[in-house]
Amino acid sequence: MIAYPMSKVLQGVTVALERAGLSSAHAEVVAGAMVDAEARGHHSHGLQLLPVYLQRIRDGGINAHGVPAWVREDAALAILDGRGAAGQVAAMMAAERCATLASAIGVAVVAVRHTNHVGMLAAYRGPFQRAGVAGLVLNLAGTSVAPPGGCRATMGNNALCLIVPRRDAEPFSIDFATGAVACGKIRQAASQGRSVPTGWLLDRHGFLTTDPTQLDEGGAVPVFGGHKGLALSLIIEILGGALAGGITSRSVSRQRLNPGKVMNCAQLFVGLQPAAFGVADLEPFVNDLREAVRDAYTEPPREPWFPDQAEACALRAAVSCGLALEPETARLLDLR
Amino acid sequence: MIAYPMSKVLQGVTVALERAGLSSAHAEVVAGAMVDAEARGHHSHGLQLLPVYLQRIRDGGINAHGVPAWVREDAALAILDGRGAAGQVAAMMAAERCATLASAIGVAVVAVRHTNHVGMLAAYRGPFQRAGVAGLVLNLAGTSVAPPGGCRATMGNNALCLIVPRRDAEPFSIDFATGAVACGKIRQAASQGRSVPTGWLLDRHGFLTTDPTQLDEGGAVPVFGGHKGLALSLIIEILGGALAGGITSRSVSRQRLNPGKVMNCAQLFVGLQPAAFGVADLEPFVNDLREAVRDAYTEPPREPWFPDQAEACALRAAVSCGLALEPETARLLDLR
Numbered sequence: 001m002i003a004y005p006m007s008k009v010l011q012g013v014t015v016a017l018e019r020a021g022l023s024s025a026h027a028e029v030v031a032g033a034m035v036d037a038e039a040r041g042h043h044s045h046g047l048q049l050l051p052v053y054l055q056r057i058r059d060g061g062i063n064a065h066g067v068p069a070w071v072r073e074d075a076a077l078a079i080l081d082g083r084g085a086a087g088q089v090a091a092m093m094a095a096e097r098c099a100t101l102a103s104a105i106g107v108a109v110v111a112v113r114h115t116n117h118v119g120m121l122a123a124y125r126g127p128f129q130r131a132g133v134a135g136l137v138l139n140l141a142g143t144s145v146a147p148p149g150g151c152r153a154t155m156g157n158n159a160l161c162l163i164v165p166r167r168d169a170e171p172f173s174i175d176f177a178t179g180a181v182a183c184g185k186i187r188q189a190a191s192q193g194r195s196v197p198t199g200w201l202l203d204r205h206g207f208l209t210t211d212p213t214q215l216d217e218g219g220a221v222p223v224f225g226g227h228k229g230l231a232l233s234l235i236i237e238i239l240g241g242a243l244a245g246g247i248t249s250r251s252v253s254r255q256r257l258n259p260g261k262v263m264n265c266a267q268l269f270v271g272l273q274p275a276a277f278g279v280a281d282l283e284p285f286v287n288d289l290r291e292a293v294r295d296a297y298t299e300p301p302r303e304p305w306f307p308d309q310a311e312a313c314a315l316r317a318a319v320s321c322g323l324a325l326e327p328e329t330a331r332l333l334d335l336r
Numbered sequence: 337m338i339a340y341p342m343s344k345v346l347q348g349v350t351v352a353l354e355r356a357g358l359s360s361a362h363a364e365v366v367a368g369a370m371v372d373a374e375a376r377g378h379h380s381h382g383l384q385l386l387p388v389y390l391q392r393i394r395d396g397g398i399n400a401h402g403v404p405a406w407v408r409e410d411a412a413l414a415i416l417d418g419r420g421a422a423g424q425v426a427a428m429m430a431a432e433r434c435a436t437l438a439s440a441i442g443v444a445v446v447a448v449r450h451t452n453h454v455g456m457l458a459a460y461r462g463p464f465q466r467a468g469v470a471g472l473v474l475n476l477a478g479t480s481v482a483p484p485g486g487c488r489a490t491m492g493n494n495a496l497c498l499i500v501p502r503r504d505a506e507p508f509s510i511d512f513a514t515g516a517v518a519c520g521k522i523r524q525a526a527s528q529g530r531s532v533p534t535g536w537l538l539d540r541h542g543f544l545t546t547d548p549t550q551l552d553e554g555g556a557v558p559v560f561g562g563h564k565g566l567a568l569s570l571i572i573e574i575l576g577g578a579l580a581g582g583i584t585s586r587s588v589s590r591q592r593l594n595p596g597k598v599m600n601c602a603q604l605f606v607g608l609q610p611a612a613f614g615v616a617d618l619e620p621f622v623n624d625l626r627e628a629v630r631d632a633y634t635e636p637p638r639e640p641w642f643p644d645q646a647e648a649c650a651l652r653a654a655v656s657c658g659l660a661l662e663p664e665t666a667r668l669l670d671l672r
Contacts, residue, residue: 076444108443237621
């Protein structure tokens with residue numbers, strides 16, 4: 001692997017998406033979200049997705065000419081039809097609308113439907129940070145997760161993300177999926193020829209396996225946290241799926257299996273302005289929680305123990321040393 | 337244990353609370369929530385709490401003369417100061433306001449602060465059901481939970497609840513706390529002289545214990561679901577605590593340790609009207625999810641496999657056979 005400057009990688013991804021058919025405006029948003037995830041250490045939500053997206057643009061699953069359209073625009077509630085365009089484009093529009101509405105009246109909810117894969121939810125933190133609004137994002141995914149003790153994937157690896165704006169720092173975010181692990185992390189292991197830890201994956205017969213290739217051979221990721229993880233996933237199914245898009249994850253088309261078909265997934269964005277609740281700044285509370293977690297250990301933890309620490313560390317390395325890419329990714333980006 | 341008709345138990349609890357000092361109106365709300373939890377099989381959130389509440393009313397921790405007051409009343413956002421009254425009273429007022437506002441404009445958020453213990457969150461489903469509004473409730477609790485691998489309780493056993501209105505049935509609800517188990521279930525075991533399963537509790541030194549009395553001797557409940565359970569608990573701390581009440585769980589007073597002190601806990605109620613999102617009825621989606629979970633098993637599960645099944649079963653038994661009470665509880669209620 002060779003490291004390239006982030007700006008070169010961003011430019012390369014943008015050009016590759018444009019060549020596949022996206023408009024410059026859409027390509028910039030998608031590339032921005034992908035490189036952001038890559039730089040924070042989430043290859044699974046970064047450049048690993050590029051070949052999938054390129055194929056889907058060519059095959060029509062991502063509608064290169066689709067333009068998301070507002071179907072409801074109230075003071076505290078808006079609904080965006082993604083029109084099958086790149087999911088990142090609709091998600092960024094929704095985040096912007098949600099943050100703007102909430103900064104005007106304190107609270108807003110924006111639903112996105114008929115949309116595609118959005119990658120890492122925290123990538124949509126910019127509008128919330130600029131508006132000083134806290135954002136809660138729920139994402140409905142296609143079926144890849146089995147309930148506790150189940151042996152088949154009948155639920156989405158649904159995700160939940162909280163974005164907390166900060167005055168003098170990058171926003172703080174908490175971002176996780178309801179499977180024991182994100183599917184992309186299993187595919188990353190597969191592409192690198194590594195096995196996965198026991199507990200990440202069931203094979204098509206419902207038995208635990210360490211072979212990551214089983215995921216796309218009818219395998220399933222166990223839900224995290226047993227029946228309580230299932231409970232959270234059901235909440236995301238109902239609010240981020242049924243309410244936001246009139247669907248559950250069983251109706252979402254899998255993006256690799258059907259590259260010519262719009263996924264038809266959905267998200268719900270909730271914006272809450274701290275000032276409207278009489279709270280000038282949430283940062284002191286985040287710091288208090290950081291201390292609370294650290295204080296629970298007899299020896300101060302040496303490993304990252306708070307959600308943002310590993311990402312901040314990866315980002316520092318990416319900014320100063322560049323992004324290390326596999327040779328085939330560098331070729332896709334015309335980097336040499 | 338002897339079984340008594342639910343109506344007699346409800347009346348007995350109401351009178352006991354009135355005798356301790358609550359007004360009839362407040363006593364009715366508190367008794368209603370407690371008997372509801374008891375009838376659904378959650379003794380931990382039901383009559384087990386009665387002696388604690390009676391002492392707190394007498395000692396002033398529950399302010400018998402406190403009347404919750406609105407400090408902000410916008411179209412989509414309201415803030416209720418609980419004024420140290422019984423938490424159930426403020427919570428029911430918040431649920432009613434949240435459901436009413438959301439049914440008018442599609443979305444609403446209500447924060448409750450300076451309040452006391454509220455018991456089972458699903459007990460506040462009535463206003464959401466009547467208004468046809470989905471309700472998401474976040475509750476900040478005092479510190480009793482340790483983060484993954486931690487040995488001390490530095491976080492709340494915070495809870496999350498989704499209420500889904502249904503046209504021709506009781507509302508569907510999902511209601512859980514972020515500890516491996518609710519603290520009340522551990523105290524229930526303690527009061528019955530039972531040990532608890534390994535994984536429910538750490539002693540004051542951070543070692544796993546099966547002795548439920550260790551909870552109130554400096555013990556801690558591990559967070560559910562490892563780092564992802566921690567992530568959810570942090571989201572509740574920030575939205576249900578910092579934003580709703582300007583606090584985190586380290587500032588919440590423990591109700592048993594300080595019976596003369598208002599707990600100062602907080603809740604956030606979010607109301608979402610399905611019709612405003614173009615969804616006539618969420619029930620078909622709940623039924624689809626019920627099927628999805630069942631379909632994940634090779635053999636149809638015989639045990640309850642969906643959140644509402646165990647409760648529905650307990651409720652049927654309570655309605656037809658009455659509520660079985662310990663002799664000392666029956667004495668508190670003047671039942672014989």
